[in-house]
Amino acid sequence: MTHPLRIGIWALVHGNRAALNDPEEPYDASWRRNRGLVLEAESLGYDCVLVAQHTMNPHRTDLGQLEAWTASAALAAETSRIEIIAAIKPMLYHPVVLAKMALQIEEISGGRFAINLVNAWNRKEIEDAGLVFREHDERYAYGAEWLEVVERLMRGEEVQHQGRYFQVKDYVLRPAARGRARPRIYVGGESPPARDLVAARADVWFINGQPLEDVQALIADVRARPRQGEPVRFGLSTFVIARETEEEAQAEYRRLLDLAAQDAEIKAYVKANTDPAVAMRKTQAKFQSVGTNGGTAAGTVGSYDQVAARLAAFHAAGIDTLLTQFQPFEREMRRFAENVMPRLAHLRAA
Structure with a gap:
């Protein structure tokens, strides 16, 4: 079954997505900016926003950092249509x-x-923070048990759970979700344990930006895994640089690459703090790109027609939630809405 393509944005929880020092986009991860960004995205027709979770800034400890869950609650109250997706690291919060x-x-x-x-x-x-950073595969075992408890509680069940990591007795939460069984569950990660978790419990799998053929292989792998209930749906992150001509887009891409090269110290800091077993880092190392979570590796740099055709190809392959990044964010988000979204709608109608 082909679902309509939903287009979303990344909130600027730690500011710029491509390069820290951009004269066209001064660093700003404030609540005020993110509120304005999401309200404008909703008015432009974007369908969802991902609010990534970091308690400390992952790039530099002296930079501002938006808090995901308090911001998401505020955004939920301020907006009327857009879906609010809050990321969560299970080690930081008890499932109850x-x-x-x-x-x-x-x-x-x-x-x-x-x-x-x-x-x-x-x-x-x-x-x-004084917490235990478990090794890669154990983090997924922990996360799977954590999510089992959370999912049942969000459904309004009375939970009895005696597991390896959590013991929950006679717990029930009220009020439960109204109008549907529970909030939607997205899962990120591309390692084999991550794919097992996606097949078992996710509604939507977020895939990092990468070439179409690699995304097709990932989708086929997860679709082949044992699954109960509705089929898994798929999302993709991508950094978009779209212009009237391909030459203009490539010039902007080179501008951002040059600016990103100035962030060598930040990249070394991030690498030093990153678990080398994380699949996302291995994927990103294959490509020269700008942006986070795969960035431009999905090939979304080009003319408006080229970018629209590229995104339509991902949709045909099974991607039905697209999470976009831009820089400067507000200006390029408007450009995409004005010039690429109508072309995408035309391609889908055709």
Whole structure:
């Protein structure tokens, strides 16, 4: 079954997505900016926003950092249509507490809330808080048990759970979700344990930006895994540079590459704090790109027609949620809405 293509944005939880020092986009990860960004995205026709979770800035400790869950609650109250997706690292929140928070934001939003489980790559963020940063595969075992408890609580079940990591007795949360069974569940990660978790419990799998043939292989792999209930749906992250001509787009791409080269110290800091077993880092190392989570590796640099055709090809391959990044964000988000979205609509209609 082919679902309509939903187009979303990344909130600017740690500011610029491509390069820190851009004269066209001064660093700003404030609540005020993110509120304005999401309200404008909703008015432009974007369908969802991902609010990534970092308690400390992953690039530099002296830079501002938006808090995901308090911001998501506020965004739920401020908006009327757009889906609010809040990322969560299971090691930071007990499942009972997180499930209650999720149900509260679900109520505030009127049924437009979702969680995005990510099993953490930043060792420093966890260990400096005095918490245990488990090794890669154990993080997924922990996350799977955590999500089992959260999912049942969000459904309004009375939960009895005696597991390896959590023991929950006679727990039930009220009010439960109204209008649907529970908030939607997105899962990130591309390693084999991540794919097992996606097949078992995710509604939507977020895939990092990469070439179409690689995305097709990932989708085929997860579709082949044992699954109960509705089929998994698929999302893709991509950094977009679209212009009237391909030459103009490539010139902007080179501008951002040059600016990103100035962030060598930041990239070394991030690498030093990253678990080398994380699949996302291995994927990103294959490509020269700008942006996070695969950035431009999906090939979304070109003319308006080229970018629209590229995104339509991903949709045909099974991607039905697209998470876009831009820089400067507001200006390029408007450009995309004005010039690429209508072309995408025409291609889908055809």
